[in-house]
Amino acid sequence: MILPIGPIHPGLKEPVRLKLKTQGEKVISAEIDFGYVHRGIERVMKGKTWQKGIFLSERVCGICSYIHTQTFAETFEKIAGERVPLRAQYLRSLTNELDRIQSHFIANSTYFKAIEHETLFMYMLHLREPVMDAIELLTGNRVNMGWNVVGGVRMDAEEKHLNSIYQIITNLEAEYDKYVEMFEEGPLLGLRSKDVGKMSKKDAIKGRAVGPIGRGSGLKHDVREDHHTYKDEFDWKVIWRKEGDNYARTMNRFDEISESIKIIKQVIENIPPGDVRKKIKIPAGYADWRNEAPRGEVAYMAETNGNLIQNISIRTPSIMNIDVCGKYMLQDVATVADAVATYASVDPCVACTERVIILNEKGEKTEFDGLHKVKYLQ
Amino acid sequence: MLDALKDVVRKSSIHVCLINTGGCNGCDIEVVALLSPRYDLEQYGIYVHNNPREADVLLITGAVCEQWKENLQRIYSKAPEPKVVVAIGNCPLTGDVFNQEGSSVYAPVSDFIPVDAEIPGCPPRPAEILAAILAVGPDAIAAKGRQKP
Ligand code: SF4
Numbered sequence: 001m002i003l004p005i006g007p008i009h010p011g012l013k014e015p016v017r018l019k020l021k022t023q024g025e026k027v028i029s030a031e032i033d034f035g036y037v038h039r040g041i042e043r044v045m046k047g048k049t050w051q052k053g054i055f056l057s058e059r060v061c062g063i064c065s066y067i068h069t070q071t072f073a074e075t076f077e078k079i080a081g082e083r084v085p086l087r088a089q090y091l092r093s094l095t096n097e098l099d100r101i102q103s104h105f106i107a108n109s110t111y112f113k114a115i116e117h118e119t120l121f122m123y124m125l126h127l128r129e130p131v132m133d134a135i136e137l138l139t140g141n142r143v144n145m146g147w148n149v150v151g152g153v154r155m156d157a158e159e160k161h162l163n164s165i166y167q168i169i170t171n172l173e174a175e176y177d178k179y180v181e182m183f184e185e186g187p188l189l190g191l192r193s194k195d196v197g198k199m200s201k202k203d204a205i206k207g208r209a210v211g212p213i214g215r216g217s218g219l220k221h222d223v224r225e226d227h228h229t230y231k232d233e234f235d236w237k238v239i240w241r242k243e244g245d246n247y248a249r250t251m252n253r254f255d256e257i258s259e260s261i262k263i264i265k266q267v268i269e270n271i272p273p274g275d276v277r278k279k280i281k282i283p284a285g286y287a288d289w290r291n292e293a294p295r296g297e298v299a300y301m302a303e304t305n306g307n308l309i310q311n312i313s314i315r316t317p318s319i320m321n322i323d324v325c326g327k328y329m330l331q332d333v334a335t336v337a338d339a340v341a342t343y344a345s346v347d348p349c350v351a352c353t354e355r356v357i358i359l360n361e362k363g364e365k366t367e368f369d370g371l372h373k374v375k376y377l378q
Numbered sequence: 379m380l381d382a383l384k385d386v387v388r389k390s391s392i393h394v395c396l397i398n399t400g401g402c403n404g405c406d407i408e409v410v411a412l413l414s415p416r417y418d419l420e421q422y423g424i425y426v427h428n429n430p431r432e433a434d435v436l437l438i439t440g441a442v443c444e445q446w447k448e449n450l451q452r453i454y455s456k457a458p459e460p461k462v463v464v465a466i467g468n469c470p471l472t473g474d475v476f477n478q479e480g481s482s483v484y485a486p487v488s489d490f491i492p493v494d495a496e497i498p499g500c501p502p503r504p505a506e507i508l509a510a511i512l513a514v515g516p517d518a519i520a521a522k523g524r525q526k527p
Contacts, residue, residue, distance in 0.1 A: 007449075008395065008397055008428060008429075008430055008453060009428060009429075012428070013396075013406060013410065013428075014398055014403055014406065015397075015398050015399075035444075035445050036398075036399075036400065036443065036445050036446065037398060037399070037400040037401070037403075037440060037443055038400065038443050038444065038445075038482060039400055039441065039443060039476045039481055039482060039483050040476075040480065040481040040482040040483075041476070041481075043480045043481060043482075044475075044476065044478045044479075044480055044481045046480075055475055056475050056476075058402075059401075059402040059404070059474070059475055059476070060402065061402055061403065062401070062402040062403040062404025062405070062406065062407055062501070063403060063404075063407055065402065065404065106407060106410065109410075122413075122414070122415055125410070125411065125413060125414030125415065126414055126415045126416070128411070128414065129411070129414055129416045132411070142408070142501075142503070143404040143407065143408065143501050144402070144404055144500055144501065349403070350403070351398075351401065351402050351403040
Protein backbone atom coordinates (compact mmCIF):
# COMPACT_ATOMS: atom_id res chain seq x y z
CA MET A 1 0.00 0.00 0.00
CA ILE A 2 1.20 3.50 -0.69
CA LEU A 3 0.80 5.81 2.29
CA PRO A 4 1.13 9.48 1.43
CA ILE A 5 2.17 11.91 4.17
CA GLY A 6 2.03 15.63 3.63
CA PRO A 7 2.41 18.27 2.33
CA ILE A 8 0.63 19.68 5.38
CA HIS A 9 0.82 17.13 8.13
CA PRO A 10 1.13 17.19 11.93
CA GLY A 11 4.50 15.45 11.79
CA LEU A 12 6.14 17.75 9.28
CA LYS A 13 7.16 21.32 9.74
CA GLU A 14 7.70 22.11 6.12
CA PRO A 15 5.66 21.16 3.10
CA VAL A 16 6.99 18.02 1.51
CA ARG A 17 5.34 14.82 0.44
CA LEU A 18 6.52 11.45 1.70
CA LYS A 19 5.19 8.47 -0.21
CA LEU A 20 5.77 5.40 1.91
CA LYS A 21 5.31 1.97 0.42
CA THR A 22 4.05 -0.12 3.29
CA GLN A 23 3.28 -3.74 4.07
CA GLY A 24 1.25 -3.72 7.23
CA GLU A 25 3.09 -1.45 9.62
CA LYS A 26 6.39 -2.03 7.86
CA VAL A 27 7.80 0.54 5.48
CA ILE A 28 9.45 -1.09 2.50
CA SER A 29 10.59 1.92 0.56
CA ALA A 30 9.94 5.61 0.32
CA GLU A 31 9.83 8.43 -2.13
CA ILE A 32 10.17 12.08 -1.26
CA ASP A 33 8.44 14.67 -3.38
CA PHE A 34 9.27 18.36 -3.52
CA GLY A 35 8.15 21.45 -5.25
CA TYR A 36 6.01 23.19 -2.67
CA VAL A 37 8.30 26.07 -1.83
CA HIS A 38 10.18 26.72 -5.04
CA ARG A 39 10.72 30.44 -5.46
CA GLY A 40 13.31 30.70 -8.22
CA ILE A 41 15.98 32.53 -6.24
CA GLU A 42 18.88 31.97 -8.61
CA ARG A 43 16.77 33.09 -11.52
CA VAL A 44 15.93 36.32 -9.69
CA MET A 45 19.57 36.86 -8.71
CA LYS A 46 20.79 36.75 -12.27
CA GLY A 47 21.16 40.21 -13.69
CA LYS A 48 20.99 41.91 -10.30
CA THR A 49 23.93 43.70 -8.75
CA TRP A 50 25.84 41.69 -6.18
CA GLN A 51 24.92 44.17 -3.49
CA LYS A 52 21.33 43.07 -3.94
CA GLY A 53 22.17 39.40 -4.33
CA ILE A 54 23.32 39.02 -0.77
CA PHE A 55 19.85 39.77 0.58
CA LEU A 56 18.35 37.15 -1.68
CA SER A 57 20.95 34.60 -0.66
CA GLU A 58 20.05 35.18 2.97
CA ARG A 59 16.52 34.09 2.22
CA VAL A 60 17.46 30.79 0.66
CA CYS A 61 16.93 29.29 4.07
CA GLY A 62 15.66 30.77 7.29
CA ILE A 63 17.33 28.42 9.73
CA CYS A 64 20.86 28.67 8.38
CA SER A 65 20.43 32.10 6.80
CA TYR A 66 23.73 33.31 8.16
CA ILE A 67 26.03 30.88 6.38
CA HIS A 68 24.48 31.71 3.02
CA THR A 69 25.46 35.34 3.27
CA GLN A 70 28.94 34.41 4.46
CA THR A 71 29.44 32.05 1.54
CA PHE A 72 28.06 34.59 -0.89
CA ALA A 73 30.40 37.26 0.44
CA GLU A 74 33.40 34.93 0.44
CA THR A 75 32.72 33.88 -3.13
CA PHE A 76 32.87 37.48 -4.26
CA GLU A 77 35.91 38.17 -2.08
CA LYS A 78 37.58 35.25 -3.83
CA ILE A 79 36.80 36.82 -7.21
CA ALA A 80 38.51 39.97 -5.98
CA GLY A 81 41.35 37.92 -4.48
CA GLU A 82 41.04 39.57 -1.09
CA ARG A 83 40.46 38.53 2.48
CA VAL A 84 38.51 40.50 5.04
CA PRO A 85 40.25 41.97 8.12
CA LEU A 86 41.01 39.49 10.90
CA ARG A 87 38.50 40.99 13.32
CA ALA A 88 35.77 40.56 10.74
CA GLN A 89 36.82 36.94 10.23
CA TYR A 90 36.54 36.34 13.94
CA LEU A 91 33.13 37.97 14.12
CA ARG A 92 31.95 35.91 11.17
CA SER A 93 33.07 32.71 12.85
CA LEU A 94 31.36 33.78 16.06
CA THR A 95 28.02 34.32 14.36
CA ASN A 96 28.44 31.17 12.33
CA GLU A 97 28.90 29.05 15.44
CA LEU A 98 26.02 30.71 17.26
CA ASP A 99 23.87 30.00 14.24
CA ARG A 100 25.05 26.39 14.18
CA ILE A 101 24.12 25.95 17.83
CA GLN A 102 20.60 27.27 17.37
CA SER A 103 20.11 25.25 14.21
CA HIS A 104 21.26 22.02 15.86
CA PHE A 105 18.96 22.69 18.79
CA ILE A 106 15.99 23.09 16.52
CA ALA A 107 16.97 20.00 14.52
CA ASN A 108 17.21 17.88 17.64
CA SER A 109 14.01 19.29 19.05
CA THR A 110 12.22 18.32 15.84
CA TYR A 111 13.62 14.84 16.18
CA PHE A 112 12.41 14.56 19.76
CA LYS A 113 9.01 15.76 18.71
CA ALA A 114 8.98 13.09 16.01
CA ILE A 115 9.72 10.36 18.55
CA GLU A 116 7.15 12.02 20.80
CA HIS A 117 9.43 12.93 23.65
CA GLU A 118 7.82 16.27 24.48
CA THR A 119 10.00 16.93 27.50
CA LEU A 120 13.27 17.01 25.64
CA PHE A 121 11.58 18.90 22.81
CA MET A 122 10.73 21.66 25.27
CA TYR A 123 14.16 21.57 26.90
CA MET A 124 15.85 21.98 23.53
CA LEU A 125 13.72 24.99 22.64
CA HIS A 126 14.35 26.37 26.09
CA LEU A 127 18.12 26.12 25.63
CA ARG A 128 17.84 27.66 22.20
CA GLU A 129 16.28 30.93 23.26
CA PRO A 130 19.35 32.38 25.05
CA VAL A 131 21.39 31.60 21.94
CA MET A 132 18.87 33.52 19.85
CA ASP A 133 19.30 36.39 22.31
CA ALA A 134 23.06 36.24 21.76
CA ILE A 135 22.56 36.42 18.00
CA GLU A 136 20.22 39.34 18.40
CA LEU A 137 22.66 41.13 20.67
CA LEU A 138 25.42 40.77 18.13
CA THR A 139 23.62 41.36 14.85
CA GLY A 140 20.38 43.09 15.70
CA ASN A 141 18.00 40.46 14.45
CA ARG A 142 17.01 36.94 15.28
CA VAL A 143 16.69 35.20 11.95
CA ASN A 144 17.57 37.16 8.84
CA MET A 145 20.40 39.25 10.15
CA GLY A 146 21.72 41.24 7.22
CA TRP A 147 25.04 41.20 9.01
CA ASN A 148 27.49 40.15 6.32
CA VAL A 149 28.59 42.36 3.49
CA VAL A 150 31.16 41.74 0.81
CA GLY A 151 34.30 43.01 2.54
CA GLY A 152 33.48 42.27 6.14
CA VAL A 153 30.60 42.66 8.54
CA ARG A 154 28.20 45.54 8.78
CA MET A 155 29.04 46.80 12.25
CA ASP A 156 31.53 46.22 15.00
CA ALA A 157 30.61 44.31 18.15
CA GLU A 158 30.87 46.20 21.40
CA GLU A 159 32.94 44.85 24.23
CA LYS A 160 29.98 44.66 26.60
CA HIS A 161 27.96 42.66 24.09
CA LEU A 162 30.79 40.21 23.60
CA ASN A 163 30.96 39.81 27.36
CA SER A 164 27.24 39.10 27.61
CA ILE A 165 27.54 36.54 24.84
CA TYR A 166 30.38 34.90 26.73
CA GLN A 167 28.16 34.79 29.78
CA ILE A 168 25.27 33.26 27.85
CA ILE A 169 27.54 30.62 26.38
CA THR A 170 29.09 29.77 29.75
CA ASN A 171 25.64 29.35 31.26
CA LEU A 172 24.63 27.13 28.37
CA GLU A 173 27.72 25.00 28.79
CA ALA A 174 27.05 24.51 32.49
CA GLU A 175 23.48 23.33 31.92
CA TYR A 176 23.98 21.52 28.68
CA ASP A 177 25.51 18.21 29.73
CA LYS A 178 22.51 17.31 31.83
CA TYR A 179 20.24 17.24 28.80
CA VAL A 180 22.70 15.41 26.59
CA GLU A 181 23.01 12.75 29.24
CA MET A 182 19.24 12.39 29.26
CA PHE A 183 19.34 11.41 25.63
CA GLU A 184 22.61 9.52 25.72
CA GLU A 185 21.66 7.25 28.56
CA GLY A 186 17.87 7.18 28.51
CA PRO A 187 16.95 3.54 27.90
CA LEU A 188 13.66 4.22 26.12
CA LEU A 189 15.13 6.95 23.98
CA GLY A 190 17.87 4.52 23.05
CA LEU A 191 15.30 1.93 22.03
CA ARG A 192 13.54 4.40 19.76
CA SER A 193 16.75 5.69 18.20
CA LYS A 194 19.44 3.03 18.10
CA ASP A 195 19.56 0.84 15.01
CA VAL A 196 16.72 2.77 13.38
CA GLY A 197 17.23 4.30 9.95
CA LYS A 198 20.69 2.89 9.47
CA MET A 199 22.96 4.04 6.68
CA SER A 200 26.34 2.43 6.07
CA LYS A 201 29.46 4.39 5.23
CA LYS A 202 29.42 2.94 1.73
CA ASP A 203 25.92 4.20 1.11
CA ALA A 204 26.80 7.57 2.57
CA ILE A 205 29.65 7.92 0.09
CA LYS A 206 27.49 6.69 -2.77
CA GLY A 207 24.71 9.12 -1.94
CA ARG A 208 27.16 11.93 -1.13
CA ALA A 209 25.77 12.56 2.34
CA VAL A 210 27.23 15.65 3.99
CA GLY A 211 27.23 17.32 7.36
CA PRO A 212 26.13 15.58 10.55
CA ILE A 213 24.29 13.00 8.48
CA GLY A 214 27.44 11.90 6.67
CA ARG A 215 29.55 12.27 9.80
CA GLY A 216 27.08 10.14 11.74
CA SER A 217 27.82 7.35 9.27
CA GLY A 218 31.57 7.59 9.54
CA LEU A 219 32.41 10.12 6.84
CA LYS A 220 34.97 12.37 8.46
CA HIS A 221 34.31 15.38 6.32
CA ASP A 222 33.91 18.95 7.50
CA VAL A 223 34.54 21.86 5.17
CA ARG A 224 35.58 24.03 8.10
CA GLU A 225 38.86 22.11 8.05
CA ASP A 226 39.74 23.88 4.81
CA HIS A 227 38.47 27.29 5.81
CA HIS A 228 41.29 29.72 6.42
CA THR A 229 39.93 31.19 9.66
CA TYR A 230 39.13 27.88 11.29
CA LYS A 231 42.37 26.28 10.09
CA ASP A 232 44.70 29.02 11.28
CA GLU A 233 43.03 30.55 14.28
CA PHE A 234 41.05 28.05 16.30
CA ASP A 235 41.68 24.80 18.03
CA TRP A 236 38.85 22.38 17.36
CA LYS A 237 38.21 18.93 16.01
CA VAL A 238 35.79 17.28 13.64
CA ILE A 239 33.07 15.28 15.38
CA TRP A 240 32.09 12.01 13.80
CA ARG A 241 30.62 8.67 14.74
CA LYS A 242 30.35 5.25 13.24
CA GLU A 243 26.89 3.89 13.98
CA GLY A 244 24.95 5.59 11.18
CA ASP A 245 21.55 5.43 12.88
CA ASN A 246 19.18 8.06 14.25
CA TYR A 247 21.01 7.98 17.56
CA ALA A 248 24.35 8.71 15.91
CA ARG A 249 23.01 11.65 13.93
CA THR A 250 21.38 13.22 16.95
CA MET A 251 24.40 12.64 19.20
CA ASN A 252 26.64 14.00 16.49
CA ARG A 253 24.72 17.25 16.55
CA PHE A 254 24.88 17.37 20.34
CA ASP A 255 28.65 16.91 20.30
CA GLU A 256 29.03 19.54 17.62
CA ILE A 257 27.27 22.03 19.86
CA SER A 258 29.95 21.45 22.53
CA GLU A 259 32.61 21.98 19.90
CA SER A 260 30.95 25.20 18.76
CA ILE A 261 30.86 26.42 22.36
CA LYS A 262 34.61 25.84 22.50
CA ILE A 263 35.17 27.83 19.31
CA ILE A 264 32.99 30.71 20.51
CA LYS A 265 34.98 30.97 23.73
CA GLN A 266 38.22 31.09 21.76
CA VAL A 267 36.79 33.78 19.49
CA ILE A 268 35.76 36.04 22.36
CA GLU A 269 38.97 35.48 24.31
CA ASN A 270 41.30 36.17 21.40
CA ILE A 271 39.44 38.61 19.18
CA PRO A 272 41.96 41.09 17.76
CA PRO A 273 41.24 44.82 17.51
CA GLY A 274 40.98 46.50 14.13
CA ASP A 275 38.63 47.22 11.26
CA VAL A 276 35.63 45.07 10.56
CA ARG A 277 35.07 46.11 6.99
CA LYS A 278 37.16 47.09 4.03
CA LYS A 279 36.42 48.37 0.60
CA ILE A 280 36.69 45.70 -2.03
CA LYS A 281 36.54 46.30 -5.74
CA ILE A 282 35.01 43.37 -7.56
CA PRO A 283 36.48 42.68 -11.00
CA ALA A 284 34.84 40.51 -13.64
CA GLY A 285 35.40 36.83 -12.97
CA TYR A 286 34.24 33.49 -11.70
CA ALA A 287 34.74 31.79 -8.36
CA ASP A 288 33.38 29.01 -6.25
CA TRP A 289 33.45 28.68 -2.51
CA ARG A 290 32.35 26.08 -0.01
CA ASN A 291 31.43 26.44 3.63
CA GLU A 292 30.12 24.24 6.36
CA ALA A 293 26.50 25.08 7.06
CA PRO A 294 24.84 23.48 10.08
CA ARG A 295 23.52 20.77 7.76
CA GLY A 296 26.70 20.22 5.76
CA GLU A 297 28.50 21.65 2.84
CA VAL A 298 27.00 24.60 1.01
CA ALA A 299 28.61 25.65 -2.25
CA TYR A 300 28.27 28.82 -4.27
CA MET A 301 29.44 29.23 -7.83
CA ALA A 302 29.19 32.73 -9.17
CA GLU A 303 30.15 34.64 -12.27
CA THR A 304 30.11 38.40 -12.43
CA ASN A 305 31.07 41.17 -14.82
CA GLY A 306 32.15 43.34 -11.92
CA ASN A 307 28.76 44.80 -11.33
CA LEU A 308 25.99 42.38 -12.16
CA ILE A 309 25.70 38.73 -11.24
CA GLN A 310 25.75 36.94 -14.55
CA ASN A 311 25.42 33.41 -13.34
CA ILE A 312 25.01 31.90 -9.96
CA SER A 313 24.44 28.43 -8.71
CA ILE A 314 23.86 27.43 -5.12
CA ARG A 315 24.12 23.91 -3.79
CA THR A 316 22.71 23.31 -0.36
CA PRO A 317 23.40 20.29 1.84
CA SER A 318 19.81 19.18 2.32
CA ILE A 319 19.41 18.12 -1.27
CA MET A 320 21.92 15.30 -0.81
CA ASN A 321 20.80 14.47 2.68
CA ILE A 322 17.13 14.17 1.84
CA ASP A 323 18.08 12.06 -1.15
CA VAL A 324 20.09 9.55 0.91
CA CYS A 325 17.27 9.51 3.43
CA GLY A 326 14.81 8.34 0.81
CA LYS A 327 17.19 5.95 -0.89
CA TYR A 328 19.02 4.24 1.95
CA MET A 329 17.53 5.02 5.34
CA LEU A 330 13.86 4.53 4.61
CA GLN A 331 14.27 0.95 3.40
CA ASP A 332 12.76 -1.77 5.57
CA VAL A 333 11.91 0.44 8.50
CA ALA A 334 9.93 -1.37 11.17
CA THR A 335 7.05 1.11 11.54
CA VAL A 336 5.64 4.23 9.94
CA ALA A 337 6.40 6.18 13.13
CA ASP A 338 10.04 5.22 12.80
CA ALA A 339 10.03 6.37 9.19
CA VAL A 340 8.81 9.82 10.21
CA ALA A 341 11.42 9.92 13.00
CA THR A 342 14.16 8.94 10.56
CA TYR A 343 13.07 11.67 8.20
CA ALA A 344 13.24 14.16 11.07
CA SER A 345 16.68 12.92 12.14
CA VAL A 346 18.07 13.92 8.76
CA ASP A 347 17.24 17.52 9.64
CA PRO A 348 15.63 18.23 6.30
CA CYS A 349 15.43 21.85 5.29
CA VAL A 350 13.01 22.01 2.43
CA ALA A 351 13.29 25.73 1.82
CA CYS A 352 17.02 25.29 1.11
CA THR A 353 16.48 22.48 -1.25
CA GLU A 354 13.99 23.98 -3.55
CA ARG A 355 15.66 26.09 -6.09
CA VAL A 356 15.48 23.85 -9.09
CA ILE A 357 12.63 22.33 -11.02
CA ILE A 358 13.63 20.10 -13.88
CA LEU A 359 11.42 20.34 -16.92
CA ASN A 360 11.51 18.53 -20.22
CA GLU A 361 11.27 20.34 -23.55
CA LYS A 362 7.51 20.53 -23.32
CA GLY A 363 7.65 22.19 -19.95
CA GLU A 364 6.53 19.19 -17.92
CA LYS A 365 8.18 18.24 -14.66
CA THR A 366 10.47 15.23 -14.99
CA GLU A 367 13.07 13.24 -13.13
CA PHE A 368 16.65 14.39 -13.14
CA ASP A 369 18.46 12.07 -15.50
CA GLY A 370 22.05 13.16 -15.93
CA LEU A 371 23.67 16.51 -16.40
CA HIS A 372 24.34 16.17 -20.12
CA LYS A 373 20.65 16.40 -20.91
CA VAL A 374 20.00 19.55 -18.96
CA LYS A 375 19.49 22.80 -20.78
CA TYR A 376 18.96 25.92 -18.77
CA LEU A 377 16.00 28.08 -19.56
CA GLN A 378 17.04 31.53 -20.56
CA MET B 379 -27.67 26.03 20.85
CA LEU B 380 -24.86 23.78 19.74
CA ASP B 381 -23.29 26.65 17.85
CA ALA B 382 -23.39 28.89 20.88
CA LEU B 383 -21.70 26.21 22.95
CA LYS B 384 -19.11 25.75 20.25
CA ASP B 385 -18.38 29.46 20.25
CA VAL B 386 -17.78 29.50 23.97
CA VAL B 387 -15.49 26.49 23.85
CA ARG B 388 -13.59 27.71 20.85
CA LYS B 389 -12.80 30.99 22.52
CA SER B 390 -10.36 29.37 24.87
CA SER B 391 -9.11 26.58 22.68
CA ILE B 392 -7.67 27.68 19.38
CA HIS B 393 -6.28 25.09 17.02
CA VAL B 394 -3.68 26.40 14.66
CA CYS B 395 -2.45 25.05 11.35
CA LEU B 396 0.76 26.42 9.89
CA ILE B 397 0.99 26.50 6.11
CA ASN B 398 4.24 27.39 4.43
CA THR B 399 3.37 28.41 0.92
CA GLY B 400 6.95 29.05 -0.10
CA GLY B 401 9.07 31.29 2.06
CA CYS B 402 12.50 30.94 3.55
CA ASN B 403 11.00 29.17 6.61
CA GLY B 404 12.35 31.92 8.86
CA CYS B 405 8.78 32.70 9.84
CA ASP B 406 8.04 29.04 10.46
CA ILE B 407 10.84 28.67 12.97
CA GLU B 408 9.64 31.76 14.75
CA VAL B 409 6.32 29.99 15.15
CA VAL B 410 8.21 26.95 16.47
CA ALA B 411 10.02 29.28 18.87
CA LEU B 412 6.60 30.26 20.19
CA LEU B 413 6.23 26.73 21.52
CA SER B 414 9.28 27.17 23.70
CA PRO B 415 8.83 27.63 27.44
CA ARG B 416 9.73 31.30 27.16
CA TYR B 417 6.64 32.19 25.12
CA ASP B 418 4.60 29.10 25.90
CA LEU B 419 1.86 29.34 23.33
CA GLU B 420 -0.17 26.63 24.98
CA GLN B 421 -0.85 28.57 28.14
CA TYR B 422 -3.19 30.76 26.07
CA GLY B 423 -5.07 27.73 24.86
CA ILE B 424 -3.46 27.82 21.45
CA TYR B 425 -2.40 24.50 20.08
CA VAL B 426 -0.31 24.07 16.93
CA HIS B 427 -0.97 20.73 15.32
CA ASN B 428 -0.84 21.37 11.60
CA ASN B 429 -4.01 19.64 10.65
CA PRO B 430 -6.21 21.84 8.43
CA ARG B 431 -9.31 19.75 9.09
CA GLU B 432 -9.36 20.74 12.75
CA ALA B 433 -7.96 24.23 12.50
CA ASP B 434 -9.58 27.44 13.67
CA VAL B 435 -6.68 29.63 12.68
CA LEU B 436 -4.62 29.16 9.55
CA LEU B 437 -1.20 30.76 9.78
CA ILE B 438 0.10 31.47 6.31
CA THR B 439 3.78 32.09 5.72
CA GLY B 440 5.50 32.30 2.38
CA ALA B 441 4.85 33.90 -0.93
CA VAL B 442 2.52 31.43 -2.73
CA CYS B 443 4.52 29.30 -5.13
CA GLU B 444 3.37 27.57 -8.26
CA GLN B 445 2.09 24.45 -6.46
CA TRP B 446 0.06 26.45 -3.98
CA LYS B 447 -1.99 28.40 -6.47
CA GLU B 448 -4.69 25.73 -6.42
CA ASN B 449 -3.79 23.83 -3.28
CA LEU B 450 -4.11 26.82 -0.99
CA GLN B 451 -7.76 27.29 -1.87
CA ARG B 452 -8.28 23.54 -1.34
CA ILE B 453 -6.70 23.52 2.09
CA TYR B 454 -8.63 26.63 3.04
CA SER B 455 -11.90 24.96 2.18
CA LYS B 456 -10.94 21.90 4.24
CA ALA B 457 -10.77 23.91 7.44
CA PRO B 458 -14.12 23.96 9.23
CA GLU B 459 -16.13 27.18 9.54
CA PRO B 460 -15.58 29.59 11.24
CA LYS B 461 -11.94 30.13 10.46
CA VAL B 462 -9.46 32.96 10.66
CA VAL B 463 -6.45 33.47 8.43
CA VAL B 464 -3.35 35.20 9.77
CA ALA B 465 -0.60 36.06 7.29
CA ILE B 466 2.84 36.10 8.90
CA GLY B 467 5.75 38.01 7.47
CA ASN B 468 6.36 40.13 4.44
CA CYS B 469 6.18 37.15 2.13
CA PRO B 470 2.40 36.65 2.11
CA LEU B 471 1.81 40.40 2.14
CA THR B 472 3.99 41.50 -0.74
CA GLY B 473 6.19 38.62 -1.79
CA ASP B 474 9.17 40.20 -0.05
CA VAL B 475 12.47 39.90 -1.94
CA PHE B 476 11.18 37.07 -4.07
CA ASN B 477 8.54 39.10 -5.83
CA GLN B 478 10.66 40.23 -8.74
CA GLU B 479 10.73 39.69 -12.42
CA GLY B 480 11.47 36.09 -13.32
CA SER B 481 10.60 34.50 -10.00
CA SER B 482 7.82 32.01 -9.51
CA VAL B 483 5.86 33.49 -6.65
CA TYR B 484 2.32 34.79 -6.83
CA ALA B 485 1.97 37.00 -3.79
CA PRO B 486 -0.03 38.47 -2.14
CA VAL B 487 -1.87 35.65 -0.51
CA SER B 488 -5.06 37.70 -0.27
CA ASP B 489 -5.55 37.12 -3.99
CA PHE B 490 -6.26 33.50 -3.19
CA ILE B 491 -7.95 33.38 0.18
CA PRO B 492 -9.42 36.07 2.47
CA VAL B 493 -6.92 37.25 5.07
CA ASP B 494 -8.06 38.52 8.47
CA ALA B 495 -4.80 39.74 9.98
CA GLU B 496 -1.40 40.62 8.64
CA ILE B 497 1.87 40.78 10.53
CA PRO B 498 4.64 42.52 8.60
CA GLY B 499 8.28 41.79 9.34
CA CYS B 500 10.93 39.54 7.93
CA PRO B 501 10.42 37.65 10.15
CA PRO B 502 8.20 39.28 12.79
CA ARG B 503 9.23 38.66 16.38
CA PRO B 504 7.55 35.73 18.13
CA ALA B 505 5.83 38.05 20.58
CA GLU B 506 4.23 39.93 17.70
CA ILE B 507 2.91 36.74 16.18
CA LEU B 508 1.49 35.70 19.52
CA ALA B 509 -0.13 39.08 20.04
CA ALA B 510 -1.72 38.95 16.61
CA ILE B 511 -3.15 35.48 17.07
CA LEU B 512 -4.56 36.46 20.43
CA ALA B 513 -5.92 39.76 19.19
CA VAL B 514 -7.69 38.37 16.19
CA GLY B 515 -8.28 34.79 17.30
CA PRO B 516 -10.95 34.34 19.95
CA ASP B 517 -13.20 37.26 19.11
CA ALA B 518 -13.02 36.96 15.38
CA ILE B 519 -13.74 33.26 15.61
CA ALA B 520 -16.68 33.82 17.89
CA ALA B 521 -18.04 36.65 15.77
CA LYS B 522 -17.73 34.63 12.60
CA GLY B 523 -19.31 31.64 14.23
CA ARG B 524 -22.53 33.47 14.87
CA GLN B 525 -23.21 34.30 11.25
CA LYS B 526 -24.55 31.41 9.27
CA PRO B 527 -22.56 30.72 6.14
S1 SF4 C 1 8.85 37.06 5.48
FE1 SF4 C 1 11.08 36.91 5.51
S2 SF4 C 1 11.52 35.47 7.16
FE2 SF4 C 1 9.38 35.19 6.64
S3 SF4 C 1 9.34 33.53 5.14
FE3 SF4 C 1 9.43 35.48 4.00
S4 SF4 C 1 11.60 35.83 3.62
FE4 SF4 C 1 11.44 34.30 5.25
